[in-house]
Amino acid sequence: MGAGRYYQNEALGALYSNHHGWLQGWLRNKLGCSQRAADMAQDTFLRVLTSRIDLYTLREPRAYLTTVAGRLIIDDARRRKVERIYLETWGALHGETAVAPSSETLVEVVELLAEVARLLEDLPDKPRRAFLMSRLDGRSYAEIAAELGVSVSMVKKYVARALLHCLDVLEDGEGPE
Amino acid sequence: MNPQRQVLREAAEWLATLQSGHASDEDQVRCQDWRRADPRHDRAYRKVEALWQRFDVLDxxxxxxxxxxxxxxxxxxxxxxxxxxxxxxxxxxxxGGAMLAMRPFTPLDLMADYRSPVGQQRRVMLPDGSELLLNTAAVVDLAYSDGERRVRLRRGELLAEVAKDPARPFVVETDAGTARALGTRYTVRERDDRLDVVVTESAVEVCAASPAAGRARCVSTPAGHHAGVINGEVLAPRPVDTTAATAWVRxxxxxxxxxxxxxxxxxxxxxxxxxxxxxxxxxxxxxxxxxxxxxxxxxxxxxxxxxxxxxxxxxxxxxxxxxxxxxxx
CATH class of the missing domain: 3.55.50.30 (Phage tail protein beta-alpha-beta fold)
Incomplete structure (x- = not known):
């Protein structure tokens, strides 16, 4: 195990010195901002470090790095969007004068909501709405059925389908690239 | 579909059934049976359940x-x-505006003896033959003893149709106070430390839980009257149009x-x-x-x-x- 980790670190070191500069350039082109490109390049290598992939068997290191970095860009965009809409919604619900959530709370909530959004975003409209209404708003299937114009047994199928979909997405993210 | 995924799908369907808000005791039992039938079933169910609980914080x-x-x-x-x-x-x-929303149910509310969903009414038959009609989002516990029939209204509003029993007074209790009767028909509402009682038959004694200094603790309220408790102060009974005041029943x-x-x-x-x-x-x-x-x-x-x-x-x-x-x- 110790030897394995040693080789893994060495392989990561090689990956870093051979491709870090190139990746940062690629990211700068994508993002149009060198500061964000530098941060994102660091995050990409951090993600590689914590993944379980065997770096020695990596045949296309640059393709791999851009895949990881591409996902980070999408995650980041999703998080920003969730944060913006969360703050707008907060303002709408609590009024202008209300105390905004603390930055720690905000980071935590946005992280969580972005993760939920990732799990649910590829689901079709009705199963997703049924799941959200049931799980977050605590509404009964009868109410949801009335709102979506489907039968109660269909609402149950939607909720089960949403759960299975979430498990699929989670499974996908955990496996090797 | 591979067998493992098929089991996960079944587990998801069981969970969806139990979370429907309409699940019966029989559903519970059948789900337990399914989980016991095979350790893989139980594992799959736990996995789906763990996923369900990930969303708890957003509830x-x-x-x-x-x-x-x-x-x-x-x-x-x-x-x-x-x-x-x-x-x-x-x-x-x-x-500067007002925002109105349902007070959310607390976990404690979910464990109450009886509750009614938002926007719905629920009729409850009590052991002594009395009846309650719970208005929207009400939460009620029963505390019956030999000497007293006590109903704790934790939140919301109810209509009590009380079976006569002179030996055992019927008491509806809220944080703000109580409404006590021998046999009658009346409504009780709880909100923000306030108690409102409308009596449609006979008479009800309305009492403050902790009366304000120098104020009467209880007041007898005849039929056709409204009485209540606000901030520990008992409101004197006033004539009220009971048909309008209890229109929610219809x-x-x-x-x-x-x-x-x-x-x-x-x-x-x-x-x-x-x-x-x-x-x-x-x-x-x-x-x-x-x-x-x-x-x-x-x-x-x-x-x-x-x-x-x-x-x-x-x-x-x-x-x-x-x-x-x-x-x-």
Missing amino acids: GEATASATLSTVLGRRRRADLARRGGALALMVTVLF GRLVADDRPLTEVLSELARYRQGFLHYDAEALAGVRVSGVFPLDEPDQALDMLAAYLPVKLVRYTPLVTLVRPVDDARR
Whole structure:
């Protein structure tokens, strides 16, 4: 195990010195901002470090790095969007004068909501709405059925389908690239 | 489909059944049987359950829920984009306004003896032959003993039709006080440390839980009267139109020249989601009419049709009531 980790670190070191500069350039082109490109390049290598992939068997290191970095860009965009809409919604619900959530709370909530959004975003409209209404708003299937114009047994199928979909997405993210 | 995924699918269906809000004891038992039948079933079920619980922190969080609907809802997102300027405006309109929403159920409420869902009524037969009709979002515990029939109304409103039993008084208790009878028919409502009692038959003794200094603790309330407790002070009984005051029993809200803001706060009790308005802007508006409580959104539409107000629905969760001649538009 110790030897394995040693080789893994060495392989990561090689990956870093051979491709870090190139990746940062690629990211700068994508993002149009060198500061964000530098941060994102660091995050990409951090993600590689914590993944379980065997770096020695990596045949296309640059393709791999851009895949990881591409996902980070999408995650980041999703998080920003969730944060913006969360703050707008907060303002709408609590009024202008209300105390905004603390930055720690905000980071935590946005992280969580972005993760939920990732799990649910590829689901079709009705199963997703049924799941959200049931799980977050605590509404009964009868109410949801009335709102979506489907039968109660269909609402149950939607909720089960949403759960299975979430498990699929989670499974996908955990496996090797 | 591979067998492992098939088991996961079945587990997801079981969980969806049990979370429906309509699951029977038999469903529970059958799910247990399924889980016991094979360790793989149980493992799959735990996995789905763990996923379900990941969402626990977001439970009943209106901001989180509305955010997700907006982020994920393609149609709604387009609506919102088109109303780019409207969202900012909504915040200014809400300045100094009131926000009405159901008080969320607490975990303790969920363990109560009886409760009724938002917007629905529930009839409860009691062991002594008395009956309760629970109005929207009510939470009730029973504490019957040899000497007393005690009903604890933790939140909401109920109608009590009490079976006569001189040896065992019937008491409805809230945080603010109690309403005690031998045999009668009356309604009790709990809200924000306040108790309201409307007596339709016989008489009820209304008592403050902790009376204000120098004030009477109890008052006897005859039929056709309203009495209550506010901030520890017992309100003297006043004649009331009991048909109008208990119209909720028939699923109606009767308003006779009442301020619109009062009617809105009543309707909010029967709706999911948030109802906003600027109390100051609506201050002069008064309402008379009969409104359906089982269709509170229809009631709102009726108000908008007859009064100088309009409704703006942002998401299924957020509805705004604005004066039509709002200069800030």
